[in-house]
Amino acid sequence: MGALFQLSVRQLASRSRLLLILILALLPVALAALISALGEDESSNEEFINTLLDGLLIAGILPIVIMVLATSTFGNEVEDRTLSYLVLKPIRRSLIVLPKLLASIVVGGLVLIASGVVATLLGASSMGAVLVVLDGNVKAVLALAIALFAGVVAYTAIFTWAGLMSSRAIAFALVYVFIWEGLISTFLGGVRYLSVRGYTLAILHGLDDKSFGSLGERVIEFPAALLGATVTTALFFWLAVRRLHRMDVP
Amino acid sequence: MTTAGQGPEAATMEATIDVRGISKWFGDVVAVNDVSLQVNPGITGLLGPNGAGKTTLLHMIAGLAKPSDGEVKLLGEPVRDNPRLYQRMGFMSANESVYGFLSGREFVELAARLYGLEPLSPPVDRAIELVGLTDVQGRPLSTYSRGMRQRMRLATTLVHNPDVLLLDEPLNGSDPRQRIEFQDLMRHLVEEGRTILISSHILEEVELLAGSILLMVSGKLAAAGDFHAIRANLDERPYKIRIVASDPRSMAAALVKLDAVDSVSVDADGSLVVLSRNVYDLQRSVPRLAQEQSIRLMRVEPLDESLESVFSYLVER
Numbered sequence: 341m342g343a344l345f346q347l348s349v350r351q352l353a354s355r356s357r358l359l360l361i362l363i364l365a366l367l368p369v370a371l372a373a374l375i376s377a378l379g380e381d382e383s384s385n386e387e388f389i390n391t392l393l394d395g396l397l398i399a400g401i402l403p404i405v406i407m408v409l410a411t412s413t414f415g416n417e418v419e420d421r422t423l424s425y426l427v428l429k430p431i432r433r434s435l436i437v438l439p440k441l442l443a444s445i446v447v448g449g450l451v452l453i454a455s456g457v458v459a460t461l462l463g464a465s466s467m468g469a470v471l472v473v474l475d476g477n478v479k480a481v482l483a484l485a486i487a488l489f490a491g492v493v494a495y496t497a498i499f500t501w502a503g504l505m506s507s508r509a510i511a512f513a514l515v516y517v518f519i520w521e522g523l524i525s526t527f528l529g530g531v532r533y534l535s536v537r538g539y540t541l542a543i544l545h546g547l548d549d550k551s552f553g554s555l556g557e558r559v560i561e562f563p564a565a566l567l568g569a570t571v572t573t574a575l576f577f578w579l580a581v582r583r584l585h586r587m588d589v590p
Numbered sequence: 591m592t593t594a595g596q597g598p599e600a601a602t603m604e605a606t607i608d609v610r611g612i613s614k615w616f617g618d619v620v621a622v623n624d625v626s627l628q629v630n631p632g633i634t635g636l637l638g639p640n641g642a643g644k645t646t647l648l649h650m651i652a653g654l655a656k657p658s659d660g661e662v663k664l665l666g667e668p669v670r671d672n673p674r675l676y677q678r679m680g681f682m683s684a685n686e687s688v689y690g691f692l693s694g695r696e697f698v699e700l701a702a703r704l705y706g707l708e709p710l711s712p713p714v715d716r717a718i719e720l721v722g723l724t725d726v727q728g729r730p731l732s733t734y735s736r737g738m739r740q741r742m743r744l745a746t747t748l749v750h751n752p753d754v755l756l757l758d759e760p761l762n763g764s765d766p767r768q769r770i771e772f773q774d775l776m777r778h779l780v781e782e783g784r785t786i787l788i789s790s791h792i793l794e795e796v797e798l799l800a801g802s803i804l805l806m807v808s809g810k811l812a813a814a815g816d817f818h819a820i821r822a823n824l825d826e827r828p829y830k831i832r833i834v835a836s837d838p839r840s841m842a843a844a845l846v847k848l849d850a851v852d853s854v855s856v857d858a859d860g861s862l863v864v865l866s867r868n869v870y871d872l873q874r875s876v877p878r879l880a881q882e883q884s885i886r887l888m889r890v891e892p893l894d895e896s897l898e899s900v901f902s903y904l905v906e907r
Binding site: 429 | 654655656676677679681683685688692700704705746
C-alpha cells in the first residue's frame with residue numbers, strides 16, 4: 341500500500357495543481373490578514389465565522405480543493421489509461437482505493453487545515469477575545485482542525501468515487517457543492533443531513549459551541565453529523581471499491 | 591473450439607488460456623462475437639486488421655473487461671476479478687501511457703512492489719537487463735523514446751517472472767534492431783515453458799515468432815492454428831473482387847492471363863468481377879497490369895462481405 345500511496349502523492353503533486361491549491365488555500369489567510377491589518381474592531385465573531393470560515397473556507401475552498409485532488413486520483417488513471425498497471429496486480433481492490441483516498445486526504449487536508457488554523461489565529465488576533473485562542477485556549481483551533489479533517493475525508497470519498505464513475509466528475513462535484521449544498525440546502529433544511537458541509541459545520545459547533553455558537557441555528561445535531569460523515573465516507577469508499585471491481589478498465 | 595500452441599499433446603491438456611463463447615458488445619456495436627479458443631505453451635500470434643477486436647479480446651483474457659457473454663479461464667481459474675492469479679500473468683497493453691514522472695527503474699520497482707517481490711533489486715535488475723535499458727534506468731520515463739518506453743513497459747510485465755504473457759502490439763515504436771532483440775527474448779522466454787499471446791496487425795511481426803496464430807476478423811475468430819496452413823487455406827479459397835477500370839475489356843484480357851485469376855466476367859455497368867484463389871499475387875499484379883496497359887484503376891474491392899476484412903488485411907500488408 342505504501343508504494344501506491346507514494347505514487348498517488350506524486351501524481352497529485354504536480355506543479356500546476358499544487359499552485360492552484362496553494363492560491364485557494366491562501367485566500368482565507370489573506371483575508372484574515374487584511375482584517376487583522378485594518379484592525380476592524382467592529383467585526384463581530386459571527387461575521388468572521390459566517391463569512392470567512394463557513395462562506396469561504398468550508399463552503400467553497402474546502403470542496404474545490406478536494407474536488408481538484410480526489411476526482412483526479414482515479415480520473416487521471418482512467419484518462420491516461422494507466423489504471424491497468426494497478427488493477428492487474430495481486431492486490432485487493434480496497435487496497436488500491438485506500439492509498440488513493442489517503443493521498444488526497446494528506447495533500448488536501450494538510451493545506452486546508454493549515455489555512456483554516458492560520459486564518460483563525462489571524463482573525464482572532466484582530467478581534468481580541470473573539471475566539472479566545474490567544475488566551476491559551478486551543479479548543480477552537482482543535483475543533484476547526486477536526487471539523488475540517490472530517491469534511492476533507494467525506495468529500496474525498498465522494499469525489500474519488502465520482503472520478504471512477506465518470507469523466508465528468510468535476511461537473512458532478514460542482515453540482516453537488518454549489519447546487520445541492522449551496523442552494524437547495526438553503527431552502528430545504530433537511531438537506532443538511534445529506535451534506536458534507538452540514539456535517540463539517542455541525543462538528544465544528546459540536547466540538548466548541550462557545551466559540552462557534554453563531555452556527556447554532558443552522559447546524560444539525562452533533563451525533564447526526566458524526567454519523568453522517570462516517571456513513572458517507574464508508575459508503576462512498578465501498579462504492580469506489582465496487583466500481584473498481586465491476587468496471588471495464590481501459 | 592480452436593486450439594493454438596505447441597505440440598500434438600496440446601489439445602488434450604488443460605489449456606493455459608481457455609476461452610469459451612465470449613462476446614463483448616458496447617451498445618449496438620459487437621466488438622467480439624462468440625469466440626472460443628484455447629492457447630497452450632508456446633508463442634501464439636493474435637492477428638487481424640485494426641478494429642478486428644484483438645484488443646477487446648485480450649482485455650477480456652486479461653480480466654480487464656467483463657465479457658458480455660461466455661467465460662475465460664487462465665491456468666484453470668476464472669480470470670476476472672482474481673487478483674491472486676495476476677501473480678502468474680503479465681499483461682502489456684497497446685496503450686503506451688506511463689507515469690512520466692517516474693524514472694524507468696522506479697516504474698519497474700513499482701510493479702515489483704505491487705507484485706510483493708522481496709528482495710526488490712534482483713528481479714528489477716534482471717527485468718531491466720532483459721530489455722537492455724540498464725544504462726538509462728535512472729532517467730525519467732518522460733524523456734524516453736517511444737521504443738524505450740515500450741521496452742521498459744515490457745520489463746514491468748516480466749519483473750515477476752510470469753507463466754503467461756499477454757502482449758498487445760508490443761513492437762509499436764520499435765526499430766528493426768529492437769524487433770530482433772524482442773524476438774530473441776520471446777524465444778528465450780518460451781524455452782522456459784511460458785505461454786505467450788502476442789497481438790499484432792502486422793503479419794510479418796508474428797510470422798517470425800509464432801508457429802500458431804489466431805486470426806480475428808470483424809470480431810470473430812476467422813481462423814486458428816498453424817500459421818502456414820492458414821495462409822494456404824486463405825489462398826485456396828476463391829475470392830470475388832470487383833475492379834472498376836478506365837478500359838475494362840483490356841483489363842479483363844490482361845487479368846485472365848494471370849495464374850492467380852480463375853475467371854473474369856464483365857458486369858452490365860462495365861465493372862469486372864474477378865474470381866481468384868490467390869489474392870496475395872493478384873493484389874500485387876493488378877497495379878502492375880494497369881500501369882503496363884495505361885489503364886486507370888478507379889476501384890478495387892472485395893464482393894464477399896465476410897472476407898472483406900481479410901482481403902483488406904492481406905492487401906494492406
